[in-house]
Amino acid sequence: MESSRSPIVIGAGPAGLTAALRLVQNGVKPRLLEATGHVGGLARTPHSGDWCLDPGGHRFFTKYEEVRDLWNALLPPDQWLSVPRSSAMLVDGEYVKYPLVGRDIVTKLGVGRGLRGLSSYAGWRMLRSGSPSGQPANFEEWGTHEFGRYWYTIFFDGYVRKTWLADPAELASDWANQRIKPIDWTWRNKRKHPSEDVFRYPRRGPGQLWDAAAAALVDAGVTPTLNARVERLWTHDGTWYVELHDGEVIEGDAVFSSMPLQTLVEALPAAPRRVRVAASNLHHRGLITVAVALHDRHEIPFNWVYTPGGEFLCGRIQNYGRWSKNLHPAGWDGTFLGFEYFVRPDGELMAADDSSLSEIVEADIRALGLGDSRVDHVMMLRSQFAYPVYDPVRERSVARIRNYLRRHYPSLHPMGRNGMHRYDNQDHAMLSAMHSVARYFGGDVDPWQVNADRGYHEAGVLKK
CATH class of the missing domain: 3.90.660.20 (Protoporphyrinogen oxidase, mitochondrial; domain 2)
Known part of the structure; x- marks a missing residue:
């Protein structure tokens, strides 16, 4: 017997596709809407003949068994590669291994600069140990206390300005503990062999996985509707109404949204001014x-x-x-x-x-x-x-929006990186979708608690 449930999923990136697959596994066929002409979001793999472009270098690593099981179900073993992690910072023509290794810094940048960096590093570490504990006020403060002023300036200040488009003193630091490891001071023969830090990768890029997810949905009777930009959505008497840019209105009993959180708020009717201001502060x-x-x-x-x-x-x-x-x-x-x-x-x-x-x-x-x-x-x-963007008002703004949506729209489920406005990895976006679907079916889970561990690092031994 076909389910009478009729959820609507907005966005066909990793979170949206995962939510749709989970709903199908539970006997429910959602309506899947995607604003662009393709699936996969940032994790897609555009092609030009036999050339493939990966827009982000999507390492496939997870500590969550349910995410790994879904990856394995979508692509057979011969379509996965094992890729050793190997990154560097290019400074003055020298490739310095990243995450930073103390011995490599001195070897590549010279003894003189190494000693200067060590002196700065030791001084700031002593200063940090003598100061009251607590989260640094901004990224510049975090980086200086973590690496010393000299190495922070060489390796991180310019990079953060280019990639975050902001002064590091105006950026929150809560993402840094997850994304940036401390300097490795172990001797070379005691460190892990590179083969112990390996990630998975689809042969034809990350989009190969999400194309397979879309194909699995089509086989199950759920075809993503592309070029379907959401303009408005509202609820009345337990029914959701989602209006698309072409005027079509779709009805459903719940909405799973991975569209940008501020865009979601703008599309909802009569949100209080304080919530709209919070949404306008998200960048x-x-x-x-x-x-x-x-x-x-x-x-x-x-x-x-x-x-x-x-x-x-x-x-x-x-x-x-x-x-x-x-x-x-x-x-x-x-x-x-x-x-x-x-x-x-x-x-x-x-x-x-x-x-x-x-x-x-x-x-x-x-x-x-x-x-x-x-x-x-x-x-x-x-x-x-x-x-x-993780500016100083992000956390407070997201919390205000989240609490408002929980109180007034319990059948609306924000999920994924853009849907929750969080710097999530691919597996975190997927897990937030899984938890959102579980909540839809009455599960006692909170998708907002995914990736709440400040010490999480995307690194480790490959697991298949």
């Missing part, structure tokens, strides 16, 4: 990824290279060849790089044409020392709402 960073295939082969032994220096406009460079050989045509033996530019969603660079972007990328290729290489192929992708 995003956009991301432009430019994939460049250089004809010559250059040895860059890292899958991510961070570029804190002012000689680069990009904030990070991906080395796609280190992720998967299937991201480029078979037999091609050049260097395939992804230059990542963090921009304001409505800024000039987001609106720049391809010619202007090409000039910027060419300058960064020269800064990388590869300006003489012939370019075989270029792909560009603009993602307007890629990352939530």
